[in-house]
Amino acid sequence: MIPRQPEPELMLEPEQARAYAEADFAAPHEGFVDAFAETFPGPVSGPVLDLGCGPGDVSLRFAARYPACEVDGLDGAPAMLVAGAALMASHPAADRVHLSAGCLPDARGPRAPYATIISNSLLHHLHDPAVLWQTILRDGAPGAAVFVMDLRRPDSVAAVKALVAEYAAEAPDVLRHDFEHSLHAAFTPDEVREQLANAGLDTFTVRVTSDRHMIIFGRLPEAA
Template identity: 40%
Template sequence: MERILEEQLMADPIQVMAYAQADFSIPHQAVIDRFTDLFPHFKDGVVLDMGCGTADIAIRFARRYPQAKIIGVDGSLAMLSVAQKRIDENHLCSSIKLIQGILPNWSYPHLFDVLISNSLLHHLPSPKELWISIRKHAKLGSYVLVVDLIRPESKQQAHFLTETYTQGAHPLLKRDFYNSLLASFTLEEIKREIVAEKLPFRVEQISDRHLMIYGIF
């Protein structure tokens, strides 16, 4: 099945609120747990959360690593507004700073010790934008973890996965999950990209719908 690109930014208030009210605790906590398993020596440093959304992962990261400083970047002001409220509610303003920006054009004056991303890759026109961002913001020895969806072999399989994993969800979430599956990359596509770009990363399938890209830059 050919890839079908979806919209990059979430600006619709109803759509943003649907995401804010949804329970992503299991997959988001799994991102943090995977990072801990992959990089057990990390204790503190400056972290870039690319496409931070409502900051749920940034908040979980800050709780796991209270000495870390996290910069969350997202292109959607509506998402960042929700994210800031959550950060305030969790009393983590000293640990997490939010900045509006669209990768790979966004710039920052310092390099990062850690670069993480969840569900950003499939919003990008191509993986090149992700590689550019990593090269732009990582330093030698930076830890990198990217988690995203895998494109199914057919629209029928995408419908099956949508019905399986979005039961009881808001209709907008169902629609977006289906479109996100169609906009995602396959495992083989990412493997070829990593080889072509000569990146020091590995890619693995971690569920029937997710992959992770990881390594030390």
């Protein structure tokens, strides 16, 4: 197994943010909402917190799927929120999606505690992964549904290069490099299980869902 190589936490560069916001993530992001719906069947209502929301594509797709919810997105990179303005402008669910700038762990979800918390592709950016689990414990309501999706680190440099060739060969340079760095920065499922145990969240499930993704989900403990 290759060692983890962290990447910069925040996606602050306007060119990087624009390329990310303009990329076609319809399949993985719709897949995120599908996987949430399979994991937590039934309606979702009230405020939902999307941690590391980036330009808001997942927030918008989630709000579109669940018309009785509002999504509060939080991201530490203003450039990503600016880049998302075009997505928001033309989207029918935009009036129920509220993105704001804030860096974890200092920033809080504005309507905490939340009964639903989601996060896509934030975990591998964090230099200290405990920040995600502590934020979820702090901002989640008792019994909250928590659903996280992230990349997982391949075994070898050759496996990283093969994934980049398969999924990003046609992508702009900046996105291809980001994807490669992200695969090196990602955690393995066992590393995530250890993080969860350290956070007291060992009832959560970690499941491999594709050659490069895993999902992590569970319910926060009910109040004593």
